[in-house]
Amino acid sequence: MCIFNGGRDLARTNTKLNPVKKTDLQVVKPVKTTKYSDINLNAWKDYPHVKTDTLWEFPSRLKEHGHTNEYHGNYIPQIAQQLYERFTKKNDVVLDLFFGSGTSGIEAVNMQRRCIGVELKEDLAEKVSEKFTPKQLVTDVNIICADSASNLAKEKVKARLDIMGEDFAQFLILHPPYDDIIKFSDKKEDLSNCSSTDEFYNLFEKVAQNGYDLLEKGRFAALIIGDSYKNSEVQPLGFECMARMQKLGFALKAIIVKDMQGNERAKGKTANLWRYRALAGGFYIFKHEYVMVFQKR
Ligand SMILES: C[S@@+](CC[C@H](N)C(=O)[O-])C[C@H]1O[C@@H](n2cnc3c(N)ncnc32)[C@H](O)[C@@H]1O
Numbered sequence: 001m002c003i004f005n006g007g008r009d010l011a012r013t014n015t016k017l018n019p020v021k022k023t024d025l026q027v028v029k030p031v032k033t034t035k036y037s038d039i040n041l042n043a044w045k046d047y048p049h050v051k052t053d054t055l056w057e058f059p060s061r062l063k064e065h066g067h068t069n070e071y072h073g074n075y076i077p078q079i080a081q082q083l084y085e086r087f088t089k090k091n092d093v094v095l096d097l098f099f100g101s102g103t104s105g106i107e108a109v110n111m112q113r114r115c116i117g118v119e120l121k122e123d124l125a126e127k128v129s130e131k132f133t134p135k136q137l138v139t140d141v142n143i144i145c146a147d148s149a150s151n152l153a154k155e156k157v158k159a160r161l162d163i164m165g166e167d168f169a170q171f172l173i174l175h176p177p178y179d180d181i182i183k184f185s186d187k188k189e190d191l192s193n194c195s196s197t198d199e200f201y202n203l204f205e206k207v208a209q210n211g212y213d214l215l216e217k218g219r220f221a222a223l224i225i226g227d228s229y230k231n232s233e234v235q236p237l238g239f240e241c242m243a244r245m246q247k248l249g250f251a252l253k254a255i256i257v258k259d260m261q262g263n264e265r266a267k268g269k270t271a272n273l274w275r276y277r278a279l280a281g282g283f284y285i286f287k288h289e290y291v292m293v294f295q296k297r
Pocket of ligand 1: 074175
């Protein structure tokens with residue numbers, strides 16, 4: 001006699017024939033992320049490439065995927081890659097107030113983020129826009145030519161955010177000139193053209209204030225900076241700019257020391273000359289810069 005029992009007997013029979021081993025059962029854990037990153041914390045072992053320590057060494061600069069090394073003073077793309085993966089989600093807007101040759105924008109596109117970049121030099125802003133397709137310049141990357149310390153720049157960024165459907169940016173990058181080490185222009189608003197290091201700090205603070213106001217609460221900011229040497233003394237640009245950002249209300253989350261050898265240019269004879277000068281003058285040659293990470297609480 002066959003009594004319909006909803007297939008239970010059949011299931012029992014099949015289980016007998018093909019017993020389910022414990023190892024066949026995979027427990028699929030739900031995706032668990034933070035509010036500011038797509039890293040799945042339930043699969044955290046799958047991200048060995050994401051740095052969590054404070055010493056960053058990159059043997060060479062990434063030159064593929066739209067990046068070139070033609071602009072003296074640009075940062076290496078691996079910095080953006082690390083920061084974006086840890087502190088942004090897909091489609092987030094990154095705001096870079098010292099856009100330069102657009103490293104932050106190129107990497108934003110590569111990693112499906114969006115970017116607003118502000119750069120003081122018109123010719124540079126124009127040239128950098130050629131690195132993006134007309135479509136990308138509408139949907140993904142907005143380049144503004146302005147003085148990032150000004151109210152006008154802040155208003156322009158707000159207007160672009162509005163067009164992008166956002167009230168605030170979700171990540172802030174500040175990679176200012178390292179005082180006057182590289183002079184980027186003769187403009188009086190240029191942070192590399194200040195009459196003193198104090199003036200540099202004050203202008204930097206104004207830019208950082210704009211960045212603070214334009215950043216979403218709870219989100220992160222990165223300051224990429226090196227120190228300088230003036231009048232036979234180290235100028236701790238990194239630590240002073242860090243202190244200015246803390247004063248504005250940014251909470252300091254990390255001081256990362258990045259090995260600079262991947263982007264250094266001095267080689268051979270020039271390097272030897274610096275070594276001689278260091279020995280004669282009682283100083284050490286900079287081989288590192290900082291990536292400082294902050295959060296807007
Ligand atoms: C260290 S570079 C940034 C390089 C950039 N991160 C890149 O990877 O190409 C600093 C840039 O800030 C720009 N700058 C200096 N003062 C500025 C200001 N007040 N407003 C906007 N940009 C400024 C300089 O022209 C220069 O391109």
